Amino acid sequence: MKEIAVLGAGSWGTALSLVLADNGHKVRLWSHRKEQADEINQTHQNLKYLDVTLPSNIVAYSDVESCISGVKAIVIVVPTKAIREMCKQLNKSIEPSIPIIHASKGIEPVSLKRVSQMISEELDDYKYEDIVVLSGPSHAEEVALRHPTTVTVASLNSEHAKLAQDLFINESFRVYTSSDVLGIELGGALKNIIALGAGISDGLGYGDNAKAALMTRGLAEIARLGTKLGANPLSFLGLSGVGDLIVTCTSVHSRNWRAGNLLGKGHKLEDVLKEMGMVVEGVRTVKAAYQYAKEENVEMPITEGIYQVLFEGKKPNEVVEQLMNRSKREEMNDIAHLLYERYAR
Ligand SMILES: NC(=O)C1=CN([C@@H]2O[C@H](COP(=O)(O)OP(=O)(O)OC[C@H]3O[C@@H](n4cnc5c(N)ncnc54)[C@H](O)[C@@H]3O)[C@@H](O)[C@H]2O)C=CC1
Numbered sequence: 001m002k003e004i005a006v007l008g009a010g011s012w013g014t015a016l017s018l019v020l021a022d023n024g025h026k027v028r029l030w031s032h033r034k035e036q037a038d039e040i041n042q043t044h045q046n047l048k049y050l051d052v053t054l055p056s057n058i059v060a061y062s063d064v065e066s067c068i069s070g071v072k073a074i075v076i077v078v079p080t081k082a083i084r085e086m087c088k089q090l091n092k093s094i095e096p097s098i099p100i101i102h103a104s105k106g107i108e109p110v111s112l113k114r115v116s117q118m119i120s121e122e123l124d125d126y127k128y129e130d131i132v133v134l135s136g137p138s139h140a141e142e143v144a145l146r147h148p149t150t151v152t153v154a155s156l157n158s159e160h161a162k163l164a165q166d167l168f169i170n171e172s173f174r175v176y177t178s179s180d181v182l183g184i185e186l187g188g189a190l191k192n193i194i195a196l197g198a199g200i201s202d203g204l205g206y207g208d209n210a211k212a213a214l215m216t217r218g219l220a221e222i223a224r225l226g227t228k229l230g231a232n233p234l235s236f237l238g239l240s241g242v243g244d245l246i247v248t249c250t251s252v253h254s255r256n257w258r259a260g261n262l263l264g265k266g267h268k269l270e271d272v273l274k275e276m277g278m279v280v281e282g283v284r285t286v287k288a289a290y291q292y293a294k295e296e297n298v299e300m301p302i303t304e305g306i307y308q309v310l311f312e313g314k315k316p317n318e319v320v321e322q323l324m325n326r327s328k329r330e331e332m333n334d335i336a337h338l339l340y341e342r343y344a345r
């Protein structure tokens with residue numbers, strides 16, 4: 001049994017706390033809102049985010065310093081936009097030797113930084129190499145029901161990756177390890193853009209053919225950008241690549257899919273985000289990916305189209321027309337091509 005701090009009491013922080021609690025650990029679940037922490041401790045529920053009763057080995061905190069004091073590992077799972085602010089609070093009291101596992105899926109616009117990069121930038125004395133990312137096809141709602149789920153934990157520090165695997169693995173939550181931090185983080189973040197697209201397509205009333213096309217060509221875009229940045233192309237065929245892409249594009253649990261669905265039905269982004277009431281990471285990540293693609297000269301027409309719908313007022317059906325009328329070309333399966341280039345020649 002270990003004491004573990006989980007920072008971020010939304011859907012995913014609550015579900016990951018349940019996994020740790022099932023494994024016999026004592027969990028300190030931090031919320032930045034005192035009323036939420038009080039409610040969790042009084043009712044043993046966190047109903048706005050997850051419909052589940054929490055066991056007594058999950059205790060909520062609203063003071064970050066006492067939450068992390070003496071713990072054996074810290075799990076960071078706040079929305080990407082809150083990562084820097086959260087780390088600034090941690091900086092005052094964190095011991096640099098404590099393993100950090102993050103489970104947030106996003107890229108910061110403008111700086112184009114991944115979550116592990118932001119964490120290591122904000123925490124003095126904390127090395128990027130030691131951070132672990134946890135990602136994969138894992139909707140909180142199903143994890144809370146103990147439905148079979150698989151994820152990957154990646155770190156350049158293999159000891160930390162193994163420690164994260166040992167903390168979380170159990171009979172309904174299977175955890176693999178990887179050393180490709182870049183690929184695992186990018187796969188988890190970029191699939192949210194394609195899930196917005198899948199939702200838009202469904203909202204427009206297009207069927208399975210269109211969605212399959214978006215997912216396949218979307219994966220090609222993810223892999224194209226990811227490998228350009230140095231990720232291993234094989235990672236995009238794994239749990240945090242194609243696995244997370246499938247689950248997010250096809251599930252009603254996905255907030256990115258649901259937001260896209262409303263956009264496809266003609267609702268305004270501002271109203272959609274109000275209605276969701278939970279984080280829709282793809283909205284910020286598409287800004288970052290669009291900027292990356294322009295700067296690095298990477299062809300990402302689906303990402304560009306979704307950016308245009310979200311931020312340039314383009315109508316979803318116009319974007320579909322634009323995608324369908326691109327110049328004729330040979331199908332190049334980017335991942336197969338990248339693998340061939342890297343391994344077969
Ligand atoms: N919900 C899911 O099934 C999964 C979510 N994720 C990722 O986990 C991360 C968190 O997502 P969810 O828990 O689902 O979000 P959520 O929308 O359910 O909850 C977000 C939580 O963050 C808190 N928060 C908001 N601003 C904050 C700030 N400035 N400082 C500290 N806390 C703040 C909110 O009060 C809330 O408790 C995201 O990056 C998401 O992509 C990853 C895998 C699965």
Ligand SMILES: O=C(CO)COP(=O)(O)O
Pocket residue numbers: 105136137138139140192195244247248253254255256257279280281
């Ligand atoms: O990442 C997720 C499942 O793996 C959750 O996706 P949403 O943020 O779209 O709900």
